[in-house]
Amino acid sequence: MKQWTTLMDGIDNLKLETTPIPTELKEDEVLVRINCVSLNNRDLQLITGAFKNRYGSPENAIVPCSDASGTIVRIGGPAAGLLWKEGDRVFSLARPNHLTGPMYPEHAAAGIGIPLSGVLVQYRVFPAAGLVRTPNHMSDEEACTLTIAAITAWMALNWDQPINSPRRGKDVFVCLQGTGGVSIAALQQAHALGLTTIVTSSSDSKLEKARKLGADYVINYKTNPNWDEEVLRLTDGRGADIIVETGGPGTMGKSLRCVAHGGTISAVGILTGLMEEGAGKDQIAVGMRLIQRNASLKGINIGPRDRVEEMMKLVYEESSVCPVVDRIFGLADVKAALEHLQMGSHFGKIVIRVGDD
Incomplete structure (x- = not known):
């Protein structure tokens, strides 16, 4: 599979790499084929080095971005099977262990995209509880925008x-x-x-x-x-x-x-x-x-899973609302997508279609 990585040293230094698809899953994990990723300002800050004062310079390159939608392609075990089956369409939570109530340091420590590896990759393992079902009326391009902005x-x-x-x-x-x-x-x-x-x-x-x-x-x-x-x-x-x-x-x-x-x-x-x-x-x-x-x-610092589910029911499902997508880029055009975000001329969200190519 392909993935983008950064050393927090600028857009120009992002690297598109090839790496093996994950094969090992715990019983409460699932493997997701990521179809789309959306960008946030914090992704831009991470890539351009604004977070170095907080996290330090990484010794190894990290995969950026936190907002993804995709399809479950493998179930790790019975615990994950209680929630999902292969073929389910899902989108990610930025902090998979933040299920209810206020955010605490242990939730921030499990953050996808920073400090943990992100979603700008074609396949990724997620905790089963760290995913939310994509509504039937919503495309993957739209669903990937929900993770941070909507909640x-x-x-x-x-x-x-x-x-x-x-x-x-x-x-x-x-x-x-x-x-x-x-x-x-x-x-x-x-x-x-x-x-x-x-x-x-x-x-x-x-x-x-x-x-x-x-x-x-x-x-x-x-x-x-x-x-x-x-x-x-x-x-x-x-x-x-x-x-x-x-x-x-x-x-x-x-x-x-x-x-x-x-x-x-x-x-x-x-x-x-x-x-x-x-x-x-x-x-x-x-x-x-x-x-x-x-x-x-x-x-306001994002929100827990139960509030995401509340939001999905009361707005995106009952009212059939679809998020606003400004522009869609391909996986090879990630740098151009980030430059578009940096310009600030967008209306709504910028999306990268990851796919399998």
């Missing part, structure tokens, strides 16, 4: 609310920053739940696409840099009940200014960088804004 979006929208909560419907305003994988997944999910959505972007063409996916309001933050004031105007001064915060320090101040009283800022990304100039002196101001608005700032 992160689901947790950003629902982490503190029972699904049958009365706080539902058009009176709930959701502000979504940007049109990357998490934000578009959150837009589709919020629309399926009947929530009112506000999408921000610097591109009018992307905002038009967001409208077609159900966005109630759109804001171009390039032509309207005071987008927080526009959010307040659109909500009659109330603010957004949920803000899916993807920017980090560069956008947090505006999120704090337009979150509703009792609302939630779900921090899912740091696209504007790790630190804003002068951020240290602003910590008291951040705390005061949260207190004044009785709001919550919640860090």
